[in-house]
Amino acid sequence: MKYTEEMILHSESGYCMPFDEPQGKDVELSLGYGEQAHPETGEKFFHHGIDFNVRCYMLSAVASGIVTGVGNDPVHGICQTIRYDQYEMTYGHLSNVFAQFGQRVKAGQTVALSGDRLHIGVRFKNEELNPIEFLTMLYGNIRAVRQAGGHDVPAFPDPEMEVKTDYERNKKEIEELMIRFLPHYMEDLQRGAYTLPERTEQSLRHIFTMGAMKEYFYERMPSMENPLGLGHKAIPLASKVQNLLIADFLNYLALRHDVYLSTLGEAVKKNFMTKP
Known part of the structure; x- marks a missing residue:
């Protein structure tokens, strides 16, 4: 055509x-x-x-x-x-x-x-x-x-506001695990086969409540990469959310698939094994 x-x-x-x-x-x-x-x-x-x-x-x-x-x-x-x-x-x-x-x-x-x-x-x-x-x-x-030299590339993530997490040394391994297991994680959440731990849900609710009170959201135009429109002042909030979500994803892998990070110690693995 x-x-x-x-x-x-x-x-x-x-x-x-x-x-x-x-x-x-x-x-x-x-x-x-x-x-x-x-x-x-x-x-x-x-x-x-x-x-x-x-x-x-x-x-x-x-x-x-x-x-x-x-x-x-x-x-x-x-x-x-x-x-x-x-x-x-x-x-x-x-x-x-x-x-x-x-x-x-x-x-x-x-x-x-x-x-x-x-x-x-x-x-x-x-x-x-x-x-x-x-x-x-x-x-x-x-x-x-x-x-033609136009600027059609999304403006987020901004290199100057890169969000660091507690899992930087395992970043590559976690990304590979997400490619493999994230669809299963999402599906199990949707049908109730896996539920978010109460402490994680409470922490996320508290973080988003504080973020709304401090007007962290919609500082920028929302987009696929940045659906809440987060800007520089929300970096600490974004870091906390990412830490919680990554931790829950790893918790899911351990409980549902018996998969652990390669750097995880045996004592931590045994702690997961004793969970109901």
């Missing part, structure tokens, strides 16, 4: 995809647009979108727009539609929706969580498009802006 001037859409976030794959992993389609063959029966059918095998991935708005639909479709399950100018982009097979009907969203803002997979459909002036062509158009615009 050749895009006319009225069809050009810019992504102020600098992203053309609604999700990020782990570093080193390529984005791969599981089902393309158009005529397809059923993998088991061989029956031909027309697929009105594209699918990705992305389980429990945070999904973002690709541009600034407004949520024009949230519902439950018999084919694609929980769906969310966002209008960007004259485009409408639909995410299907969702497990959670964070931006509700009528809500305005910013480019890069987290809007939903995928389920077992993600379906994407795109329409322009109510005419169906191949989503790959739409995403390719966004990518081309982003490259053109960068080559």
Whole structure:
């Protein structure tokens, strides 16, 4: 498809995809647009979108727009539609929706969580498009802006306000564990197979209450990387929250999967083993 001037859409976030794959992993389609063959029966059918095998991935708005639909479709399950100018982009097979009907969203803002997979459909002036062509158009615009010296890269995280945690020496190992186990952690939390310890929940509630009282939130424009709009004055709060969340994730790994950091001492491991 050749895009006319009225069809050009810019992504102020600098992203053309609604999700990020782990570093080193390529984005791969599981089902393309158009005529397809059923993998088991061989029956031909027309697929009105594209699918990705992305389980429990945070999904973002690709541009600034407004949520024009949230519902439950018999084919694609929980769906969310966002209008960007004259485009409408639909995410299907969702497990959670964070931006509700009528809500305005910013480019890069987290809007939903995928389920077992993600379906994407795109329409322009109510005419169906191949989503790959739409995403390719966004990518081309982003490259053109960068080559022209534009600033379309998100302003957060700011290198000058890097948040340090108590786990810096284990950072790489924890990130690898998150890539492997975070979808299971999120799923177990959602269905109640794992619950946040009461002390952790109370600590988080206290931290967010104090943060709200001191007006730490929305110092900046919220985005996918910085949904609370945290600025420099919130660094101590952000550090405490990250410490609590990482500690709970490690607690989950120990209790549910018998997985521990390589630097953890045997005495600490035995303490986990005695917990109910």
